[in-house]
Amino acid sequence: MPCVHPAPAQMAQPDSRRAARSATVLLIGKIHDGRSTTACLVLNLSEFGLMARIAFSATVGMRVAVEMRGMPLASATIRWVNGTRVGMEFDHKQDLNPVFCLMSADGLVARAPRFPVRLKAVLRIAGRAVPVDIGNISPGGVRLIAEITVERGQTGQISVPGHDLCLFGCVRWVQDGAFGFHFSSPLPLSALSRCLQE
Numbered sequence: 001m002p003c004v005h006p007a008p009a010q011m012a013q014p015d016s017r018r019a020a021r022s023a024t025v026l027l028i029g030k031i032h033d034g035r036s037t038t039a040c041l042v043l044n045l046s047e048f049g050l051m052a053r054i055a056f057s058a059t060v061g062m063r064v065a066v067e068m069r070g071m072p073l074a075s076a077t078i079r080w081v082n083g084t085r086v087g088m089e090f091d092h093k094q095d096l097n098p099v100f101c102l103m104s105a106d107g108l109v110a111r112a113p114r115f116p117v118r119l120k121a122v123l124r125i126a127g128r129a130v131p132v133d134i135g136n137i138s139p140g141g142v143r144l145i146a147e148i149t150v151e152r153g154q155t156g157q158i159s160v161p162g163h164d165l166c167l168f169g170c171v172r173w174v175q176d177g178a179f180g181f182h183f184s185s186p187l188p189l190s191a192l193s194r195c196l197q198e
Contacts, residue, residue: 029066029068031054031064033064037115038056039189039193040053040054041053043085045096047093047095051087052088055193058086060081063075063076064077066088070101071096076088115136117196119160119163120134123144125148126150128148132144133145137196143178144158144180145178150179151174153170155168156181160195165187
C-alpha cells in the first residue's frame with residue numbers, strides 16, 4: 001500500500017510541548033462552526049492539533065469540528081488567531097497514519113472532504129456546451145447532474161458563471177444521471193471558499 005509518512009525529524013517527541021507540529025502539510029480541510037461549513041487549508045498537523053489558513057472570522061476559544069482526508073470529524077478549540085491563520089487543539093489525540101496514506105485501509109484512494117453545494121455551471125464536452133448542476137465540490141473535482149450522456153475518460157472544461165472559474169478535467173465516473181468530473185489541477189482554497197458562499 002503506498003503510504004507517505006513525515007520524516008522522523010519532524011515528529012513531535014513525547015516530552016515536547018503538547019502542540020508541537022509533527023508534519024508540514026497542504027491539505028484542504030472542512031470546518032464546521034455550528035452554523036456553517038467552510039473550507040480551510042491545513043498547513044501544519046500533529047496528533048494534538050493543527051494550524052490552518054481560514055476564510056472566515058474566528059476568535060480564540062471558538063469551538064469547531066474539523067475533518068480532512070484520512071481523518072474523521074474531530075472536535076477542536078481555536079487557541080490562537082493571527083490574521084487568516086489559526087491554531088486549533090483537538091479534544092482527543094488523533095491517529096495521523098491514515099492522513100499520510102494515499103489509500104485507506106479498505107484499499108480505496110483517500111479523498112479530500114466533499115462540500116455540498118447548489119451551483120449552476122456550463123460543461124463544454126464533445127463539442128457541446130451543456131448546462132449542468134454542481135451537487136458537491138472538492139479541491140479535486142465536482143459531482144455534476146445533467147441530462148447528457150458522457151463516458152468515463154472524456155475530457156472537457158467546466159465554467160461557473162459569477163465565480164471566474166474555468167477548469168479543465170475529465171469524467172471519472174458515471175452513475176444514475178450524475179457523473180464525477182475530476183479537475184486537471186486542484187482548486188485553490190480561495191476559489192473553493194467563493195463557491196461555498198452561495
